[in-house]
Amino acid sequence: MQTINVKIEKVINNSYEIEIGYDMFEKLVDDIKHKIVPNVYRYAIITDSNVAALYGYRLFELMKKQGFNVDIYSIPAGEKSKTRENKAEIEDKMLEAGFRKDSCIIALGGGVVTDLAGFLAATYCRGIPVINYATTFLAAADASIGGKTAVDTPLATNMIGLIVQPQKVYIDLKTWETLDDAQIENGLSETIKHACIADADFFEYLNANIDVIKERGRSDKRYIDMLEYICRKNIEIKYNVVTQDEQEDGLREVLNLGHTVGRAIEAASKYEISHGNAVSLGMVAQVLLGYNRGYVTDKQKDRVIEIYNKAGLPVTLNEKVKIENILDKMYADKKVRKGKIKFVFQKGIGDMMVFGERFSDTVEKNEIEEALKKMM
Incomplete structure (x- = not known):
């Protein structure tokens, strides 16, 4: 018998830029001209039906006029399109069109698009580069940054995917x-x-400015400055975590605050409930559980629920989504260990609980059920 040791050691730099601006297509094209991604022959814009009509074909035509070899692929808008089947359909179209290793994907859209397109890029030809161009507030706050990519299945949300960082992220406030x-x-x-999770002062800022933030269609400097500030704070908080734990081995668990119940609600509703609405309900559930365990005070609990309500987000469960279905879906959460559901909890407002060397703790099914019943 002979043993051969295959020694592969790598030092990988996954750093990239996140650029926040207003009407950035010209900047994107200029960056591509200056080889933001080297050795690329073809570009595939992946978007959804809504964004394609608003922005996708404009970017496609702009790149064509600049002499780029580019195609555009669109999926139906909505979370229900973030599937293995749609990923495979685009892959087959790209293969038929002759896309090979010297290709780059531009993910133009919200979280559904950046999740699916990023996963596709990570697996196509065993990995090609991706640029994220976020067109929604949710994508700017979450999905377009951090490197998580995935598709949903009828059994679970975001369980099939990879962590792979983009070449660059553009956050376009005009969109x-x-x-x-x-x-x-x-x-x-x-x-x-x-x-x-991390900033009590930011919590107070949001609470004081939610009505202004929700004023759509404004382009005055004060409003744009406010949106840029919010984007920067989201990025700072998220990247303070991600840079310490890119692969979700420990600290990155805290970014799942509210998501254990939230993702289960999404799946139980067959994605009729949006991600943001589901996270709002998940945040209410975890703060109720946290109050019962002494992690937040009664006043802090109420303030978290009140700010979500003030934002126009749901804080009570609709009877259309059954509690037993939510509980069933929770067992598909990626934090489940040895059949036990794990939660991350906020500590007051602006900090997180730590349980020994972990950031999540086991919660019994009856505890969760009691919290969900209070939300009905």
């Missing part, structure tokens, strides 16, 4: 002018979550 109230509220949901 927010075409967002409806529900999409602004979705972004606020993750933003409030970030404040609960």
Whole structure:
């Protein structure tokens, strides 16, 4: 018998830029001209049906006029499109069109697009580069940054995917002018979550300015400065975590605050409930559980629930989503260990609980059920 030791050691630099601006297509094209991603022959814009009509074909034509070899692929808008089947369909179209290793994907859209397109890029030809161009508040706050990519299945949300960092992220505040109230509220949901995790002052800022933040269609400097500030705070909070734990081995668990119940609600509703609405409900559930365990005071609990309500987000469960279905879906959460559901909890407002060397703790099914019943 002979043993051969295959020694592979790498030092990998996954650093990249996140640029916040207003009407950034020309900047994107200029960056591509200056080889932001080297050795690329072809570009695939991946978007959804809503964004394609608003922005996708404009970017496609702009790149064509500049002499780039580019195609555009669109999926139906909505969380229900973030599937293995849609990923495979685009892959087959790209293969048929002749896309190979010298290709780059531009993910133009919200979280559904950046999740699916990032996962596709990570697996296509065993990995090609991706640029994220976020067009929604939710994508700017969460999905376009951090490197998480995934698709959903009928059994679970975001369980099939990879962590792979983009080449660059563009956050275009002009695209927010075409967002409806529900999409602004979705972004606020993750933003409030970030404040609960790490920044009590940011929580107070959001509480004082939510009504102004929700004013869509404005382009005056004060409003743009406010949106830029919110984007920067989201990025600072998220990257203070991600840079310490890129692969979610420990600290990065805290970014799942509110998501254990939230993702289960999304799946139990068959994605009729949006991600932001589901996270809002998940945040209410965890703060009720946290209050019962002494992690937050009664006043802090009420303030978290009140700010979500003030943002126009749900804080009570609709009877259409059954508690037993939510509990069933929770066992598909990636934090489940040895059949036990794990939760991360905020500590007051602006800090997180630590349990020994972990940031999550086991919660019994009856505890969760009691909290959900209070939300009905």
